Each structure stands twice: as C-alpha cells, then as structure tokens.
Amino acid sequence: MAINRGMLTSNSDMWSTPQTFFDELDKEFRFGLDVCATAENAKCENFFTEKLDGLKQNWKGVCWMNPPYGREIGKWMAKAYESSQKGATVVCLVPSRTDTRWWHDCAMKGDIIRFIKGRLKFSNNKNSAPFPSALVIFKSI
Numbered sequence: 001m002a003i004n005r006g007m008l009t010s011n012s013d014m015w016s017t018p019q020t021f022f023d024e025l026d027k028e029f030r031f032g033l034d035v036c037a038t039a040e041n042a043k044c045e046n047f048f049t050e051k052l053d054g055l056k057q058n059w060k061g062v063c064w065m066n067p068p069y070g071r072e073i074g075k076w077m078a079k080a081y082e083s084s085q086k087g088a089t090v091v092c093l094v095p096s097r098t099d100t101r102w103w104h105d106c107a108m109k110g111d112i113i114r115f116i117k118g119r120l121k122f123s124n125n126k127n128s129a130p131f132p133s134a135l136v137i138f139k140s141i
Contacts, residue, residue, distance in 0.1 A: 016041040016123035017066045017093060025064075025135075029091055032061040036068070036076060041123070059083035059090065066093040074102030077136070081109050084138035096134040110136035 022043050025031075034047035035054040043064050048054035055075055063083065067076035073094065080090040096115060097103050107113065114135040119128035 017043060017064075018120060018123055019043075021120065022064070025091060029062050029064075029089070031064040031091070033059065033063045035059055035063050035065045035080075035090070055079050059086075059088045061088060063088055063090045064093075065090055069095050074106060077102050077106035080136075080138050081106055084111075084140055087140045088138075089140045090138045092136040092138070094134055094136060095129075096132040107134070107136045109138070111139040112137040 026043075031044050032046060034042050034044040035057070037043065037047040038049060043066075048057050059079070063080075065076060065080055067073050077092065077094070080092050083090055092107075092110075094107065112135075114137070116133045116135065119131070120133050121128045
C-alpha cells in the first residue's frame, strides 16, 4: 500500500478549503475577504496572496481565513484576533491542535469555537486530513 507522504508530513502547510464546506459557511457569514489565499484557491472575490502578505494588510468586514498550518499559524491567529478588536469578523479554519501555544494564546480568545465532526477532505486530496479541524470565530467588537 502506497503512503501519501504529503498527507503525513509538513511537505506543504497549505490545505485548500473544500468548496462545499466553504459555501455552507458563506451562507451564514457572507464573506467579503479571503485573507490568506492564492489566485487558484481564493474563496472570495477580494483576497490577499502571499505576495500581498495578508499579515501586513488591514482586515475589514467579514473575513475568511484558512492559514498555512505550519509554524506561522500563530501569527495568523494573532492577526485574526487583533483584526476583530479593530472591527473585523474573522472565521478561521484551523487544525484542532489544542495542545499548542498558539491555540491557548489565540484560539481560546475566539468568541465561538466549533469543532468539526470527522475529518475534512481538503480539495485536491484523495484522503481525509490526518488531523481534526475547528472553526475559530472572532467577532468584531
């Protein structure tokens, strides 16, 4: 049996959001900005690419965030929280890593945390993710 090493290691920290999953959330939240995207996987008409560096941009309105799941995730979660304190609502799709510093420092500040039942099958992958996921929602103040 062949093992897909990319699913079991950190060969890539980008996990493209499943479209049907996003569509259901978009019905609820009406996203206006994808803060961490590529031209190929952007979920909103307005989006920041790696070149634009969403961490350096001003996040406004209702934002979608599916950040890179590597070592930089804490910076993205901190930015999401800070942006909510400045008036944005940010819905974050993240791995449910409740044992990490970024989870306790940032995710626990979320107004709502929704643990996703089962494992998501991220776009362009044959198998489900090897980790559980959660939505952390920071509402504007």
